[in-house]
Amino acid sequence: MTAVVPAAGELARGAADPRALWPEHAQKLSAHLAGIYGEDDALPVLAGGWIASQRSTNTQKAYARGFKVFEEFAREHGAHPLAVRTGLADAFRLHLESAPTWRRVKGGQLERTGEPYSDNSRAAVLSAASSFFDYLDKVGDEAVKNPFDAVARPVLDPDFSPTPGYTEQEWAALVAVARDHHRAAAYRKRAYALLLVLYTCCLRIDSLLNARVEDLGQDKGHRVLRVRTKGGGRRAKAIPPVAWDALSDYLDGRTEGWLFCTASGNRLDEPAVWRLLQSLARRAGLPLRGPHGVKGDAVTHALARPDARPDRVQRWAEHASARTTQRYNRRKELLDDSPGYALGADLAGALQHGQPQRGRA
Structure with a gap:
């Protein structure tokens, strides 16, 4: 397994180091590996180049995180990641089935005391490692x-999601809490606008958090937000009036910078949105959830409308296949159309009217 890669020291001696052009997660992973294997090892440059070749920031982040898990396992078993063979790779699969995950404990330290990796997490880590060797x-x-x-790889059922879904009424309650009862009154406008734009524009959370005020505009009479899509392209998303009004109120005349930012002007990050949604859910008396389920709820609710056009919903949600769009409907139908409801109602009626149990004298 040989790659034509100059040593890191040779790159640094040049007039311009091309690694300076790498995205954030490529540079961080390369530096992390250089601290372990040294600047002259090929791994930091190869791994950094691999991360830099991924189109979306979300994929770069997920692959870099997954590769660290694989690298740590290989090192603990006395193998250089570039020298791993099938036997150790399969042992890594078995390791993931029971290995505890990292968890932040008191004092901010990280310890491997969390729950074992979920099926989705194990599939993501194995996919990252496989992508590196490709x-x-x-x-x-x-x-x-x-x-x-x-x-x-773990068998993943496309019709199953561990994230609890909200009804339209529950979504209205969540948004109302963000507008009127968010714990930090100074951030209510931001929370209200963020939820409305995320939901009504059917956005991935990373697309929204990477948007800037300069990405707002008009197109053919519509207020739009131009965002980066999953594949790395750009698309203009129409902003409904209710979301535009909330966004304008939040921006209060601001014309530049991150669309959703902290008090210091830095980009709002995903963990902050997780904390926001969990806090709002508690106040609204709803199941806790993160931002990744919002898009699924938006698709499900759009498809449930009497005038729904699945082809339009598919384009709105940026799904490459109609099967992906309909998957959200199937998840809902598996619950709404459960025969268990009818069986339970009949049984409850029989018990209420004193129906004798079979087999009893």
Whole structure:
């Protein structure tokens, strides 16, 4: 497994280091690995280049996080990540099934005392490791056998989601709490606008948090927000009047900077949105959830409307396939149309009227 990669020291001696152009997560992963393996090892440059080749910031972040888990396991078992073979790769799969996750404890320290990785998390970590070796095969001067090709991935049911869904009435309650009862009164306008734009524009959370005020505009008479999509492209999303009014009230004339920012002007990050949604859910008496389920709720509610056009909902949600759009409907139908409701109602009626139990004298 050989790759044509100059040593990090040789790159640094040049007039301009191309690594300076790498995105944030590529630079961080490369620096992390250089601190372990040294500047002359090929791994930091290869791993950084691999992360930099990913189109979306979200993928870069997820792959870098997953690769750290794989690298730590390989190192603890005496193997350099570039020398891992199928046997150790499959052992890594088994390790993930029971290994505790990192959890922040008192004092801000991280400890491996959290719950084991979920099926989705294990699939993501294995996908990241496999993607790294696919990248090596493309950039190396010799063919590289991917040790994860023969490793079984967790079976993921596309119709199952661990995130609790909200009804339209529950969403209205959540938004009302953000507007009127958010614990920090100074941030109520921001919370209210964020929820409305996220929901009515059917956005991924990373697309919204990476948007800037300068991305707002008009197109053919519509107020729009131009955002980065999952594949790395850009799309103008129409902003409904209720969301535009809330956004304008929050911005209060601001014309530049991150669309949703902290008091100091820095970009609002995803953990902050997680905390916001959990706080609002508690106050509204709703199940706790994070920002990733918002888009699914928006799609489900749009499809449930009497005048729904699935093809339009598909384009609005930026789904490449109609099957992805309909998946949200199936999840809802599995609950709404459960035969257990009818069975339970019949049983409750029989019990209420003193129906004798079979088999009793």
